[in-house]
Amino acid sequence: MTKMTKKSNLPTKLCLCCAKPFAWRKKWQRDWETVRYCSERCRRAAKTDDRSKP
Template structure:
């Protein structure tokens, strides 16, 4: 059986949109290198800004 990991031991990244740090999640295990945003909201805001939408 695998050893438990502490949350503090998990890898982290900074969100490309909001700049806040976020931690590794099990569902991102295979695509961790491709993950850029901490949430669906940040990903959506980045797409709107790329289209030329308003920045609030």
């Protein structure tokens, strides 16, 4: 059995939309380098903001 990693030892990033820190999740392990937003809500909000700019 593998040893569990404490949450404080996980890598973190800042969300580009809300600027809050978020931690690595197992579902992001293959594409952690490309993850930019902390949630679907922030991803959608950023997408709509991009469309409203001229």
